[in-house]
Amino acid sequence: MDTAIIATNCPALKLLNRGKVRDMYAIPGHDDKLLMVATDRISAFDVIMAEPVPGKGRLLTAISLFWFDLLRDVMPNHLITANVDQYPEVCRQYGEQLEGRSMLVKKSRVVPIECIVRGYISGSLWSAYKKSGDGRVLGLDLPAGMQESAPFPEPIFTPSTKAEAGMHDENISLETMRQQVGAELTDKMAAASIALYRKAADYARGQGIIIADTKFEMGLDADGVLTLVDEVLTPDSSRFWPLESYRPGQGQPSFDKQFLRDYLATLDWNRKAPAPPLPPEILQKTAARYQEALKRLTA
Incomplete structure (x- = not known):
């Protein structure tokens, strides 16, 4: 079994950030x-679990690399290479930590918006829809009488803020996004997000996976070109359903970390750090879902 990496240690490099999963x-x-x-850390409800999922970082990296390649004709991305032998010399000394779980990328000015695309109603949007009474959520008029997990007539773009560490992302309307980053950039990001989702969802469906929703991150490169950054279409950033x-009208089994969230929801836990300890079988079953997602997508 792959040795788990909870945190990397590369002292000749400058650590900029330890996120929920990635060290930058x-x-x-x-x-x-x-x-x-990509480390083997895993989070739920914005809390990082104490136990890692061995091999998770490698699986996430492999999935992102697959999508970067498939979607490169839709939108440019920040990937330079994932081959450690092609990294700058100062990086290569850490090859044992980096192999299979790292990417050398172009530096971009990240737009502080999560680009969420939803093809099906689930999660927080389903909760908001039920509470709305009239189907109007985040400035959108959603169809009446929708069931949980039902598809939308067309994919919808529902942005959110990118929260600081320890804070929760906040869903916002398109109008609020326009006020924050400008109308032109908003329209470009929304159109690109929908195009990326459509191509990915069509491909995944042929592989036996429904991409219910996903989130993209985008930035402006050195030439001001809008670019796809961070991870893309992984089980950490998407809902993958078999x-x-x-079956619409209910929650769905998934290939993502919803399994972990469902387990944690059975516990007496206030969803604040520290997280409760995770049994080995929960970690193993979570890892198996990530492995199945990669296997299906790349079959």
Whole structure:
């Protein structure tokens, strides 16, 4: 079994951030590049669990690399290479930590918006829809009489803020996004997000996976070109449902970390740190879902 990496240690590089999953490094002498490393940390309800999921970082990286390649004709992305032998020399000394779980990327000015696309009603949007009474949510008029997990007539774009560490993202309307980042950039990001989702969802459905929703992150590169950044269409950033068992009107089994969330929901926990300890079987079953997602997508 892959040795779990909870946190990387690369002292010759400058650690910029430890996120919920990724460690981000600046590279001395290479100001236009960053090194992203996917650890085996896993979070739920914005809380990082104490126990890692061995191999998770490698699976996330493999899935992101697959999608970056498939979607490169829809939108440029920040990937330079995931081959450690092609990294700057100062990085290569950490090859044992980086192999299979890292990406050398172009530095971009990240737009502080989560680009969420939903093809099906689930999660927080389903909760908001039930409470609305009239189907109007986040400035959108959603169809009347929808069931949980039902598809929308067309995919919808529902942005959210990018929260600081320890804070929760906040869903916002398109109008609020326009006020924050400008109308032109908002329209470009919304159109790109829908185009990315459509191509990915069509492909995944042919592989037996429904992409119920996902979130993208975008930035402006050195030339001001809008670029896809961070991870893309992984089980951490998306809801993946098995097509063969899909039934609207209820929650769906999934290939993402919803399994972990469902387990935690059975516990007497206030959803604040520290998280309760996770039994080995929960970690193993979570890992198996990530592995199944990668297997289906790349079959």
